[in-house]
Amino acid sequence: MSFNNSTSVSDFYLAGLGIQDDLRILFFIIFLVLYIITLAANLAIMIVAISDPTLHTPMYYFLGILAFLDICYSSVVVPKMLIDLIAQQKISFWGCMLQIHCFHFFGSTEGVLFSVMSYDRYVAIAHPLRYSTIMSYKVCLCLVLCCWVIGFSHSFLQTIMTARLPFCGPNIVKHFFCDVKPVIDLACTDVTLNINLLTRVTGTVASSTLMLTLLFYGLISRYLFKIKTWQGRRRALSTCSAHFIVVSLQYGTAIFTYAQPATKNSLDQERAAAIMFTVITPALNPLIYTLRNKDMKKGFKKLFKKL
Structure with missing residues (x-):
């Protein structure tokens, strides 16, 4: 297969966030702070999950991978966005394609991981005595490999x-990063196939993983009613509530962005939604998990004492 045999565009410019010049510095500081929080908080979760032997369980193994994905996911977009807030810089054609690939790779991998994490919580609550057998190291490793393979395959396509x-021009992408919809809008050919593929494939990946997650939570709720004591229910809910909040934040914006036909008006709405799942959500995820998790709090205390 040959690529770009009639492409005259070698570079793209990102339109950015459409922020007024006098507000650029303010937004630069805000997004920089959020990005630093994303890096520091998620890295801390990874360190705690690895260094604390009491957290060497499937739940925290998946949480550590989620933290790693959040760092990668945000780093694909935010550094370039911060640079463009100060002085707009071009991005090469293949640099743009690489950003598209990495963005969808880490994003879709994270989406599949959410379903895996909900399955882990289902097994922990529904089959507590068999939990360590069902969620063995080999099973966890296979589940994580499936997440990476599905994410890479979807992104590669x-x-x-x-x-x-x-691409014959213009070369201004109406977004603050290279994403499929705003980039194919610049193509000088019919892109109906690409739009249908994006809507159906990406929409299917997002919707199916969401349905699996909701299915496992539906099964979890059935077992919660079988727990007679309120303390037992509260303990079970505490292991799921943080994950459910994160899933709601991530899937809400992702489905809004990709599960609708591309229009000129929708691109503006998607740019606003993209800020949520590329800048804000990766910074909120570690805070949500740590604030509602006693084991993580203990792990952080141990880490701080060592330091």
Whole structure:
């Protein structure tokens, strides 16, 4: 397969956030602080999950991977966005394709991981005595590998289908990062196939993983009613509530962005929604998990004492 045989565009410029010049410094500081929080908080979760032997369980193994994905996911977009807030810089054609690939790779991998994490919580609550047997190291490793494979396959398909399009100009992407919808909007050919592929494939990945997550939580709720004591129910809910909040934040914006047809008006709405799941959510995820998790709090205290 040959790529770009009629492409005259070698670089793209990102339109950015559409912020007034006098507000650029303010937003630069806000987004920089959120990005630092994302890096520091998620890195801290990874360190605690690895260093504390009491957290060497499937739940915290998945949480550590989620923290790693949040760092990668945010780093694909935010550094370039911060640079463009100060002085707009061009991005090469293949640099744009790489950003598309990495963004969808980490994003879709994280979406599948959410379903895996909900399955882990279901097994922990529904089959507590068999939990360590069902969620063995090999099973956890296989589940994580499936997440990476599905994420990479989905991303690779989207990237190839975008890279093969001819781009003759203009070269201004109406977004603050290279994403499939605003990039294919610049192609000088019919992109109906690409739009249908994006809507159906990405929408299917997001919707199916969400349905699996909701299915496991539905099964969990059935077992919660079988727990007679309120303390027992509260303990079970505490292990699921943080994950459910994070899932709601992530899937709400993702489905809004990709499960609708592309229009000029929708691109503006998607740019606003993208700020939520690329800048804000990765910074909120570690705070949500640590504030509602006693084991993580203890792990952080141990880490601080060592320091």
